[in-house]
Amino acid sequence: MTKPAQVLVVAPHPDDSEFGVAGTVARWTREGKDVVYVVCTSGDKGTSDVNMKPEELAKIREQEQLAAAKVLGVREVVFLRHPDQGIEDTPEFRKELVRLIRKYRPGTVVTADPYRRYIWHRDHRITGQVVLDAIFPYARDYHAYPDLIQEGLQPHKVREVLLWGAEDPNYRSNITDTFDTKLAALSCHKSQVGDNPVHGLVERLRERAKMMAQGENYELAEAFHRVEILY
Ligand SMILES: [Zn+2]
Numbered sequence: 743m744t745k746p747a748q749v750l751v752v753a754p755h756p757d758d759s760e761f762g763v764a765g766t767v768a769r770w771t772r773e774g775k776d777v778v779y780v781v782c783t784s785g786d787k788g789t790s791d792v793n794m795k796p797e798e799l800a801k802i803r804e805q806e807q808l809a810a811a812k813v814l815g816v817r818e819v820v821f822l823r824h825p826d827q828g829i830e831d832t833p834e835f836r837k838e839l840v841r842l843i844r845k846y847r848p849g850t851v852v853t854a855d856p857y858r859r860y861i862w863h864r865d866h867r868i869t870g871q872v873v874l875d876a877i878f879p880y881a882r883d884y885h886a887y888p889d890l891i892q893e894g895l896q897p898h899k900v901r902e903v904l905l906w907g908a909e910d911p912n913y914r915s916n917i918t919d920t921f922d923t924k925l926a927a928l929s930c931h932k933s934q935v936g937d938n939p940v941h942g943l944v945e946r947l948r949e950r951a952k953m954m955a956q957g958e959n960y961e962l963a964e965a966f967h968r969v970e971i972l973y
Pocket of ligand 1: 866
C-alpha cells in the first residue's frame with residue numbers, strides 16, 4: 743500500500759511547479775503535509791541550444807527537478823516521460839492520472855489552469871484539462887476502470903483543486919516566509935533559469951508575488967483559481 747499524500751502536484755514540465763506553487767508547497771511541507779510531484783514530460787525540447795540532444799536535456803531536467811523537490815521537502819517525484827510538446831488528451835493519459843490519484847489519495851490536487859486564454863503552452867492547457875477529467879468523474883467512479891479495482895485502487899474523491907496561471911484567481915496563499923525557498927528551488931533548474939536571475943527574474947517574481955498579496959495582511963502570495971468539489 744502506498745502511503746497517501748495530502749497534496750498531489752501535477753506539472754506539465756520540470757520547473758512549472760516551482761513557478762506556480764513552490765512557495766505554497768514549502769509552507770505545506772513545513773506544516774508537516776505530505777506532497778508528491780507528478781511531472782508529465784521531462785521538458786526535452788525546452789532549450790534554444792541547438793547542440794543539446796533532447797534525451798540528454800531530459801536527464802538534466804529530471805535531476806534538476808529532483809533537486810528542487812528536495813529543497814521544498816517534497817516526498818516523491820513521479821516522472822511520466824510523455825514527449826515534450828506532445829501531451830495529448832488520450833484515454834491512456836487520463837487513466838495514468840486516475841491511477842496516481844487513486845494511489846496517493848490526495849485531498850488537494852494542484853495543476854495548470856487549462857482555461858487561460860489565447861497564448862498558453864499546449865502542454866499546460868491539455869495537462870490541466872486531463873487532470874480535471876481524471877479527478878471527476880473518473881477517479882470517483884467505481885465502474886470507470888474495473889482493472890484498477892482489481893489492482894486494489896479504489897475510487898477516490900479529491901476535495902479541492904488549485905490551478906496556477908489562472909486569469910481569474912480567487913484564492914491567495916501566503917508565501918512571505920517561503921518566498922526564498924521558492925527561489926532556491928527555482929535556482930535548481932539551472933538549464934532553464936540559469937542566467938535569468940541577473941536579468942531580473944527574482945525582481946519580477948517578487949513584484950508579482952507582491953501584486954498577488956494586495957489587500958491581504960501579508961506581503962507575498964501565490965494566486966490560484968480554487969475549485970472545491972462537492973460530491
Ligand atoms: Zn511548462
